[in-house]
Amino acid sequence: MNIAVFSDSKQIASSFTHLQEKKGFTLSVYPCDTLKSRIKELEKSVFIYVDLSLYEEGERVRTLRYLAGRKGLHYGIVDPKGAIKDVALLFFSGASDYIGKELLREGMSTARMKKALLTVQKQLVETKDRALTPVSSALIPSGKSWKEIKSGKEYTFSLMFIELDHHGEFRKNLGEDLINAVTSSFKKLVEKRMVMDGGRIWIWNDFGGLILFPFDGVECAAVLSCFRLMLNRKLIHAEELPCRVPFSFRIVLHIGNTVYRQKGKTGTLVSDSINSIYHLGKKFARPGNFYITKEVFRYIPEKLKPYFLSAGEYEGFAVLRMKLPL
Template sequence: MRVLLFTDTRSCIEGFDALGRSKNHSVEVYPTGDLKPVLEEVTHDTFIYLDITGLSIASIRPRLKLLEDSVSSRFGVVDRNGTLKDIAEAFQRGASDYIDGRLLRKGLTTARFGRVVEFATSGEAGSRQVQIPVPAEIYPSGSVWDDVEPGEEYTFQMLYVGLDHMKELRRKSSEDLLRTLRRTLQGILTRSFAGVGGRIWVWKEDDGVLLCPFDGERVTALIPAIRLVLNRVLMNIEQFSVTTPISWRMGLHVGNTRYEASGETSEIVSESLNFIFHLGERAVRSGQLAVTETALAFAPDQVSNWFLRGPEFESVPLYVLRDLA
């Protein structure tokens, strides 16, 4: 697709480098002052980004009106400094994307842009005027941890893991043995997800959440999670020193949270973190691996085919791993 970027700064252009290098899209850059004459020449198969950084609200609104009335009418807003105090205003005027400073620094990926275009071209314009698309809320944390800074908000792969049947185990086992079980499981999790950057982030007594970096394009934690399901019997034989079979349930989601180091998370307020704990504690059955529709959307087809549609939880569609025995 032809992408027109109206900006007056080099740093904004750099955020579109990856998109410009792709085979399926081209990026043309114009100064913001050329918006009106260029719009008179655009065709329908064009997507426009307007950088409003440094512009006054009085000058932004006429430009948004021009975009709203253009032949293409597919556009997004780049707002590095948060000039728009009410982001919904952009979408009410027909925008399909909103890029803030943090997302611009990460760079616009082709996968993300594809979802933006899908949103822009699906449904009626009226529906776009009242919905902020999910891609606008994705802040990739990268494929590794190098660029993740404490205090900043990112999108992560969030994996809930909880030990099953703990009431029965507490009745039969000493505290020392229970501590050993928990340490053993944590060790298994650390080793199993090391290859995808997984870290145990929050851990309560018998359950917790791992974070894996998310690059905005693919979920990598799913295969290690499936491996944990398939190898549970062998792990019981080789690594757990109890006669009662040990099982665990898992739930995978892609969500946003402010990042702080493990052990310093008590003051974090995150809807996604609350959701993944509620999912694991209330909706996932013993021994089960459940994945939200959001997470499964970023999984390879050959992996997602092994999941069956399950019930919804808190209005979020769930998928559960088939019985692979």
């Protein structure tokens, strides 16, 4: 597999160049400022590493968002200064590898690189061939409330992804202070409504995040929270946001297993279920819509089932979309 490294650091580039001598690797190194101009020709057949060491915080955030938004892109992050505080978020947003300062200090081994590339190739195969394993075969019900849930243990949760749409328009038409006001208000209203129904914001990053709901193995009550939020979105826009800006959000609801850790302590947490819902939310869900996986559909109230229709499949997951009123 071909590898492209975007870096302005000779030291970083040299960490990869020895791979050119090994069979099975073709390596190219490019300046960071050519990333966007070259990415279209590279993304379908090349694994890309992006070095963040010379980026200021704002540019680093924008670059990560750009990479996360490229459908079909397989990429890794090189972070020699340890600037990324929550590495798990990178994987949830679509990254396939992370190389930090300790690994760079030790040196990139051929075995390590082969493992990373095999993971990418496996993801490509799974996207085409994988069938969704019913969660019921591995249920670890977390109960109806948070009382029995302990940090460090694995449970089955209702996992809700929610994110504001149209990031580009926000950044183009609104100042930083107004963007902060809108995103802050959005987070508060989501938290207020989800807490009422037993949900907790677990991971939040800029325009959205992940909410956990306890799941008792009998019914996915979280679907009612999402349903109400979609039906009331116009009232929310009128009553609770600080200005008249384009307001749209998308939601994905899934049932899956993860080790529970307290909010703010999820930095090294990697879970197939969490990765999957982030991929669905970031790369499949269309603006202004609410989606559920087939697993969720099995556990929602019977009266709600007629309000969902098939939306196809993504990475082996059968997905349904809520019918929206005009």
